[in-house]
Amino acid sequence: xxxxxxxxxxxxxxxxxxxxxxxxxxxxxxxxxxxxxxxxxxxxxxxxxxxxxxxxxxxxxxxxxxxxxxxxxxxxxxxxxxxxxxxxxxxxxxxxxxxxxxxxxxxxxxxxxxxxxxxxxxxxxxxxxxxxxxxxxxxxxxxxxxxxxxxxxxxxxxxx
Amino acid sequence: xxxxxxxxxxxxxxxxxxxxxxxxxxxxxxxxxxxxxxxxxxxxxxxxxxxxxxxxxxxxxxxxxxxxxxxxxxxxxxxxxxxxxxxxxxxxxxxxxxxxxxxxxxxxxxxxxxxxxxxxxxxxxxxxxxxxxxxxxxxxxxxxxxxxxxxxxxxxxxxxxxxxxxxxxxxxxxxxxxxxxxxxxxxxxxxxxxxxxxxxxxxxxxxxxxxxxxxxxxxxxxxxxxxxxxxxxxxxxxxxxxxxxxxxxxxxxxxxxxxxxxxxxxxxxxxxxxxxxxxxxxxxxxxxxxxxxxxx
Numbered sequence: 012x013x014x015x016x017x018x019x020x021x022x023x024x025x026x027x028x029x030x031x032x033x034x035x036x037x038x039x040x041x042x043x044x045x046x047x048x049x050x051x052x053x054x055x056x057x058x059x060x061x062x063x064x065x066x067x068x069x070x071x072x073x074x075x076x077x078x079x080x081x082x083x084x085x086x087x088x089x090x091x092x093x094x095x096x097x098x099x100x101x102x103x104x105x106x107x108x109x110x111x112x113x114x115x116x117x118x119x120x121x122x123x124x125x126x127x128x129x130x131x132x133x134x135x136x137x138x139x140x141x142x143x144x145x146x147x148x149x150x151x152x153x154x155x156x157x158x159x160x161x162x163x164x165x166x167x168x169x170x171x
Numbered sequence: 172x173x174x175x176x177x178x179x180x181x182x183x184x185x186x187x188x189x190x191x192x193x194x195x196x197x198x199x200x201x202x203x204x205x206x207x208x209x210x211x212x213x214x215x216x217x218x219x220x221x222x223x224x225x226x227x228x229x230x231x232x233x234x235x236x237x238x239x240x241x242x243x244x245x246x247x248x249x250x251x252x253x254x255x256x257x258x259x260x261x262x263x264x265x266x267x268x269x270x271x272x273x274x275x276x277x278x279x280x281x282x283x284x285x286x287x288x289x290x291x292x293x294x295x296x297x298x299x300x301x302x303x304x305x306x307x308x309x310x311x312x313x314x315x316x317x318x319x320x321x322x323x324x325x326x327x328x329x330x331x332x333x334x335x336x337x338x339x340x341x342x343x344x345x346x347x348x349x350x351x352x353x354x355x356x357x358x359x360x361x362x363x364x365x366x367x368x369x370x371x372x373x374x375x376x377x378x379x380x381x382x383x384x385x386x387x388x389x390x391x392x393x394x395x396x397x398x399x400x401x402x403x404x405x406x407x408x409x410x411x412x413x414x415x416x417x418x419x420x421x422x423x424x425x426x427x428x429x430x431x432x433x434x435x436x437x438x439x440x441x442x443x444x445x446x447x448x449x450x451x452x453x454x455x456x457x458x459x460x461x462x463x464x465x466x467x
Contacts, residue, residue, distance in 0.1 A: 064400070064403060065376070065384045065400070068384075068396055068399065069384065072392065072396075085459060085463070086459070092457065095457035095458075095459065095461065096454075096455075096457055098457065098461055098463055098466070099439075099440070099453065099454055099457050099461060100454060101465070102439055102461070102462075102463075102465060103403075103406055103407075103432075103435060103436065103439060103453075103454070104403060105465055106431075106432075106435040106439070107399065107402060107403055107406070107431070107432060107435070108399075109343075109346075110338070110339070110346065110428075110431050111346065111347070111350050111395075111399060112341075112343055112344065112345070112346035112347025112348070112349065112350055112351075113343075113347070114343055115343075119467060120465055120466045120467065121466060121467040122463075122466055122467075134467060150344070150347055154351065154391045154392050154395060155391075155392040
């Protein structure tokens, strides 16, 4: 009888992406059949300006080992300036996370256009490698463990 | 013991308040009165000329009274006048900018202030609050009435960065541990929020249930999320009046978090809250060539 070994740990990365650029870019990567790791879970939003900093924290809480936020390049925003606002907000938010001791290697930002399927595939591959090196985000997940809000159960359910 | 200056300021303040109420300029005078314990004060809402006799000014007038201006129950009292120190006056600029009050709807009575005593060192303490040593606004700016003589400006000490530097020097892991142990003490009493003039949301994210961004329970996670976003929502707005840290019953260094954010906002966007009432708030504007060194 074959021995049942649990599969090796794989990082879980949540990507919040804008529907006009990065989502289309990821779609393109699929259409042209580029291979990239399946570690990324994509959440599509209308604009990087819509990506609230709460989303990042919530993703880490629910078991993400890293978060990627990606939108349009400067000048490309479908709503003209959503990504400019987002850029300011995230620049500042990173500094606060850093001050509180959050590992910034686990909260990443990118610009990927609808034509950059290759960039998306490379980005996700690189990030997956980086996070694989870092290992699970134990500090953050331990902080969230056992607070009785049900997140713990959610996490176990998704791990199973 | 009340100093001569404090007595003089109290007399002036009472006379001015009486005049404002008698002449019908305002309906309520928001000031300070003696507290329950010696060497403390508490807010006073004088709605009649007689009630102005309870107003006081001394070195224990710590509260930032602008916190009451946007409150519905205070608005019901009618047109307000408010007593402000220099640090409190800066909050008014932010409240006006964010359209919480109209500047013409409030009469601002500034008092020249030479520092507030830090009561956390007992009633005999004469040490001033940390913010007072580096105060640059002993004479409140942009007021309607000024009580006291501006006199020669005191030379402020540079802001105390010692706590900030100590934390910044730590490794990421040590910073995480440091804040975890600080925030662990949080009781979720929300005194920091109640006392802050800029925490005026009708419903704070902590109490939102759809979606529930965090839980209101007293857990490591919920405490972290509360303080992370309390600091973030005040970034670029906080004028460092320091009230949050002063009222915290478990002495979480909230002022250090705010100080950090203020420094980052100044560094990243060249913006100092309360400095120029006409400058655009940093997070509602942008430039096309904002740096993006952190974007891949």
